[in-house]
Amino acid sequence: MNAAVDNPALLVVVFAIAAVLFALVPLGLARFWSSKFSPLKPGPDKNATYECGVESKGDAWVQFKSEYYLSAIVFLIFDVETIFLLPFAVAFAGLPAGAFVAMMIFLVLLVEGLIWAWKKGALTWK
Amino acid sequence: MDEGLRSELSKQGVFTTTLEEIYNWGRKNSIWPLSFGLACCAIEMMATTMARYDLARFGAEIFRPSPRQADLMIVAGTVTKKMAPQVVRLFNQMPEPKYVIAMGACAISGGPFKQGYNVLKGIDRYIPVDVHIPGCPPRPEALIHAFMTLQKKIDEQKLTGNGRPRHVDPDAPSEFPVPQFGEHDLVPPKNPDVWKPPTLNRYA
Secondary structure, three states: OHHHHHOOHHHHHHHHHHHHHHHHHHHHHHHHHHHHOOOOOOOOOOOOOOOOOOOOOOOOOOOOOOOHHHHHHHHHHHHHHHHHHHHHHHOHHHOOHHHHHHHHHHHHHHHHHHHHHHHHOOOOOO | OOHHHHHHHHHOOOOOOOHHHHHHHHHHOOOOEEOOEOOOHHHHHHHHHOOOOOHHHHOOOOOEOOHHHOOEEEEEOOOEOOOHHHHHHHHHHOOOOOEEEEEHHHHHHOHHHOOOOOEOOOHHHOOOOOEEEOOOOOOHHHHHHHHHHHHHHHHOOOOOOOOOOHHHOOOOOOOOOOOEEOOOOEEOOOOOOOOOOOOOOOOO
16 A cells, blocks of 8 residues: 555556456467367468458559549639639629739630640540 | 266355356357348348347347358358359358358248259258258248257357367368359359258168
């Protein structure tokens, strides 16, 4: 009792030992039982990785076409452009000239990008 | 320990047991079936686990979706020849000790589809069946009766000596050959080590 009071960590140590034994003793008993009574019988089916009636066929390394990323990027850019175009269209009548010019530059840059992608053949599916 | 001494001790309030008895008692009261239904018998199997029939009373309510955790395979329904290799493979993947209940007319013999070209005439041609239940489909009471029969069988199994069950016998096989799809039929059409139908001598 005095030892526990003197050193509070002692309780933690006792708990830790009990926890480890609680986990290991049943495992050890099961191991002892299997070595004494029930022989190990491994086999190709029992050791198979995939637990199913049907054996897996083919390779998990399926390849996707890498050209898809170009279409995805072009879509993303014009998707974002639409988000900007909608408030631009709503506030169009009340816009000052500077804002109109800035928006036109933005649109021209994107259209130029679209023409470039078109000429590079990014819009035709190979 | 002989029975006389044992009953004398129990009269004095001393209860004795053996390792074998306590092992079998634990096993028979925690049979985990594989959740594996093939046809309409599976509906009765589901009903058996539900509140009205309550298979949990027998400690067998935990249907495992993985063969690695299951003790019992209930072959509930018609086994087509297309499905038979998968059934055998799933049975092979179950750890010992493992048991099989063939539930319903189809699983024990092919049933109403026995004349069909695509139906296996009983799963006991490929895997060792412990309890056969007739019926089309068997009622949940019949499945419960099969469970109790299996529990009785497990309770009587010996750990050592001659006639001990497969899982404690190092020479007994744990995996059974999986049939392949042949040109006209499954190859082989039956496993002669497993399938030993009773022979009827008509001229005796």
